[in-house]
Amino acid sequence: MSLFITFEGVEGSGKSTQILLLAETLRQGGFNVLTTREPGGCPLSDKIRHLLLHPDQGEVASETELFLYLAARAQHVFEIIRPALAAGKIVLCDRFADATTAYQGFARGLDLSLIHRFNDFAVGGLVPDLTLLLDMPVENGQERLAHRNHTTGSRRDRLELEPDTFHERVRQGYLCLARDYPERFRVVNALAGREELALEISTLVEPFLAEVN
Template sequence: MKGYFITLEGVEGSGKSTQMNLIEEYLTGLGYQVITTYEPGDTEIGKEIRELLLNPDYDQLVSKAELLLYCAERAQHIAEVIKPALEEGKIVISDRYIDATVAYQGYGRGFDVELIKRLNWIATDGLEPNLTLLLDIDPLHSLERAKKVTEEANLKGDKMEAERISFHNLVREGYLTLADSEARIELINASCSVVEVFNQIKSLLNKMVI
């Protein structure tokens, strides 16, 4: 792979989408070819899988099926979007990737973390990000933010947003555990302003990409 792969991770409402747009603008301004993408759903097949995963009307979906659908969506995402862009030498920025499945389905749902890592390896052919930015924030505050955005846009909240706070706390703990064990993961304090969060990220980008 000739490109550079950046992922953003964090609990619901941590500000990933906002920061992804700022990163794209910054790196594009420096002359890099950048594409942004997200999981689940940034392919035609992925959109169908996303509907199954996040639509609260499909509450009969069992956790094991949820786990496997996330991995299936990821395999399609890599084949159609991520791998071609990296082979063209572009910087790829993805809102969620392999760590989300470990945090949500592993720590949140209780599936064996090592099993999930093996499933991720199968889905990705071992493709890991060069840099992962973990936007860390107390889920109690981030969920309020997420629900406010949903209400202002007159949208229906998804299945993950509707989970109990105990679930989101487990997800956050999972992310923090991953950050302790993976050198590629950089912890970002996401409880401050948008500008302050981006300044933390920009400092890392200047060291690792430029």
């Protein structure tokens, strides 16, 4: 048996940090883990990531954005995620289909039922076993990003440059999804310290490990 876990949350909520920590814990426990991220995860999808996130793209139609995300996801599932799951791995993915619902649906305002159908089509019906939503107020995430970008010398990407009101709609969209799909969503308080959060996440993942060889 395999296990597919996705991490979601507003910019700067600590997804990448927690994926690394969980992967380390699981590998120490002897599990075969693959970590990956969206948009991207394979060469073709990484090219689409560049197109999507580059800040100097001019105005991008929401529909264009939606199809680029879906195209990147379809290839990522085909080339990386499905083969890893078929090989019995635990796949930890930094953002997945719920991000499209939150960003292009709730925040951009595209039709939610259409997005649901397109997402389902793009991934061939693949649904995560568990989705960890790292929830925090938008301004705290933005502060962390400002600090991280200052330290690493990187620029904000096209989505990070959206105003706080956009990111607030993303946050509320994610919370709405968590209420709609309580069987697979777990919401954690992303304001907690790194180690505290890592422990909480390990505890939430624990019951799912019995299913994995």
